[in-house]
Amino acid sequence: MAEQDIEKIGYGFTLFEGMQKDNLGYIYRGLFTQNITDSIISLAENNLESSGESSKVKKRVFSIMVECLQNVTRHQTPQNTICEGPYQAGIFVIQNHNEAYQITSGNVVENSTITQLQEMLNTINSLEKDDLKAYYKQILEDGSISEKGGAGLGLIEMARKSGNKLFYDFKTLDEELSYFYLHTAISKNSESAFNEIDLNNIKNLHEIINRENIILIYNGSLNQEGLIHLLSTIESQPIGAVDVKKKLFNIMVEMLQNIVKHGEKKDDELGGNPGIFFISESNNSYKLSSGNYIKKSIVKELSEKIDYVNGIEGENLDMFYTQRLLNFDIDSSKEAGLGIIDLRMKSGNKLLYSFSEVNDTISFFSLQIII
Amino acid sequence: MEAFIIEKTEETPEIILNPAEHIFKISHRSLPENANGFYAPVFEWLEEFRQNLPDDDIQFVFELEYFNTATAKQIAKILLLLEKISHEVSLEIIWKYRKEDVDMMLSGLRYSKLLDVEFSIQEIEE
Numbered sequence: 101m102a103e104q105d106i107e108k109i110g111y112g113f114t115l116f117e118g119m120q121k122d123n124l125g126y127i128y129r130g131l132f133t134q135n136i137t138d139s140i141i142s143l144a145e146n147n148l149e150s151s152g153e154s155s156k157v158k159k160r161v162f163s164i165m166v167e168c169l170q171n172v173t174r175h176q177t178p179q180n181t182i183c184e185g186p187y188q189a190g191i192f193v194i195q196n197h198n199e200a201y202q203i204t205s206g207n208v209v210e211n212s213t214i215t216q217l218q219e220m221l222n223t224i225n226s227l228e229k230d231d232l233k234a235y236y237k238q239i240l241e242d243g244s245i246s247e248k249g250g251a252g253l254g255l256i257e258m259a260r261k262s263g264n265k266l267f268y269d270f271k272t273l274d275e276e277l278s279y280f281y282l283h284t285a286i287s288k289n290s291e292s293a294f295n296e297i298d299l300n301n302i303k304n305l306h307e308i309i310n311r312e313n314i315i316l317i318y319n320g321s322l323n324q325e326g327l328i329h330l331l332s333t334i335e336s337q338p339i340g341a342v343d344v345k346k347k348l349f350n351i352m353v354e355m356l357q358n359i360v361k362h363g364e365k366k367d368d369e370l371g372g373n374p375g376i377f378f379i380s381e382s383n384n385s386y387k388l389s390s391g392n393y394i395k396k397s398i399v400k401e402l403s404e405k406i407d408y409v410n411g412i413e414g415e416n417l418d419m420f421y422t423q424r425l426l427n428f429d430i431d432s433s434k435e436a437g438l439g440i441i442d443l444r445m446k447s448g449n450k451l452l453y454s455f456s457e458v459n460d461t462i463s464f465f466s467l468q469i470i471i
Numbered sequence: 472m473e474a475f476i477i478e479k480t481e482e483t484p485e486i487i488l489n490p491a492e493h494i495f496k497i498s499h500r501s502l503p504e505n506a507n508g509f510y511a512p513v514f515e516w517l518e519e520f521r522q523n524l525p526d527d528d529i530q531f532v533f534e535l536e537y538f539n540t541a542t543a544k545q546i547a548k549i550l551l552l553l554e555k556i557s558h559e560v561s562l563e564i565i566w567k568y569r570k571e572d573v574d575m576m577l578s579g580l581r582y583s584k585l586l587d588v589e590f591s592i593q594e595i596e597e
Contacts, residue, residue: 324482324503324504328481328482332481342571343571343572343573346537346572346574347574349537350537350574353502353537353539354539354540357502357504357539357541360504361504418581421581422581422585425543425544425547425581426547426585428544428547428548437540438540438541438543438544439540442540442543446574
């Protein structure tokens with residue numbers, strides 16, 4: 101495999117490490133539509149259902165997610181300025197970390213509105229629960245609702261429901277625009293509140309995500325159940341034409357099932373195998389990437405299998421598939437599994453991969469497929 | 472012989488093997504983690520069926536939207552068993568695929584080439 105290819109997909113591990121660090125679960129980046137919003141909410145719903153969270157916490161997570169997503173939807177196109185380039189896309193992040201659900205959203209704002217926004221956030225953060233309610237009423241009665249229908253009512257709602265401060269940060273893009281990050285946490289135990297949140301890790305990850313034009317990341321432990329939920333959110337994404345989406349779905353199943361079946365755990369964590377899956381878009385093609393731990397001892401064997409499959413094409417590839425299809429022995433052979441051959445055939449491209457050493461026994465395997 | 476029915480789920484197909492009604496059909500999608508385990512009872516049923524074959528013609532329908540590679544092997548095994556059955560009773564395999572689903576059509580074509588049995592590949596509307 102060419103050196104530059106390995107370098108090119110090595111950021112998968114960086115991304116994985118960055119997400120593991122903050123226990124980031126799900127990132128969506130792109131244009132926010134009603135469909136997207138719905139599918140993000142239903143993914144969270146699935147996860148919350150299976151986590152056995154109390155209905156009180158669930159309700160709060162939902163209402164804050166909805167406010168947050170509406171904020172991004174409403175403000176994703178600045179009114180007076182044309183915003184181009186990767187930062188135009190909004191971003192939404194949800195994570196289950198430190199005994200709380202942490203929600204971060206990001207969108208572009210005009211620099212001229214920053215002072216006002218900061219004042220409002222600071223005011224909200226300075227108020228206690230009852231005062232927030234009064235403030236909410238006051239704004240309603242003032243009728244000073246902004247053209248986009250906001251006036252910060254959504255922000256006040258978020259602060260009230262989360263019981264936590266609204267953490268925020270800005271990143272200057274140019275003379276006109278900045279990126280606005282907003283973060284809040286819903287503690288599972290309503291007694292505990294957060295005083296400080298570091299948004300730098302998310303900001304750094306956002307750089308990679310923008311650079312690689314990533315539209316969706318899932319990071320977490322993967323088992324068959326999680327896989328099915330993830331697939332259903334992909335089905336509801338407005339990605340490509342029907343046949344492209346179908347292909348995407350097919351390839352995704354094989355990649356994710358590979359992690360479920362062949363992935364390794366680094367520590368003795370419970371549940372499925374830790375892994376990352378993300379989709380990026382470039383010039384009419386989609387790149388699907390997965391990453392997971394594997395035993396260092398199988399790195400060589402796996403490289404050889406993939407190299408072999410990459411080295412054949414057309415009829416030979418077809419024949420190899422058939423031959424493996426009819427091998428009903430439990431897979432212990434040195435030859436590539438059907439999954440790898442299938443990925444190669446369906447994508448019509450060579451499979452890009454790289455390994456990063458984690459410790460004496462474990463390596464990280466990144467795989468990328470272009471369709 | 473008693474019918475064998477499995478209802479579909481998000482990850483497993485609907486399977487109807489009902490000799491009395493002349494329905495033999497595997498449809499929807501199949502991506503179980505443990506395909507071996509999922510299809511084991513199907514083989515058990517088919518083996519027993521092979522000992523009690525009806526006189527009527529059999530049409531065995533595959534109408535899948537999607538299957539994973541683990542399932543691909545199980546389908547190959549089922550088809551090979553059906554090929555054997557076709558030596559004893561008239562049996563046709565019908566492979567249906569949604570219009571424009573080229574991958575599914577090609578999968579059918581691949582299987583048909585592997586077998587010496589009546590095999591028809593049919594396009595269906597959405």
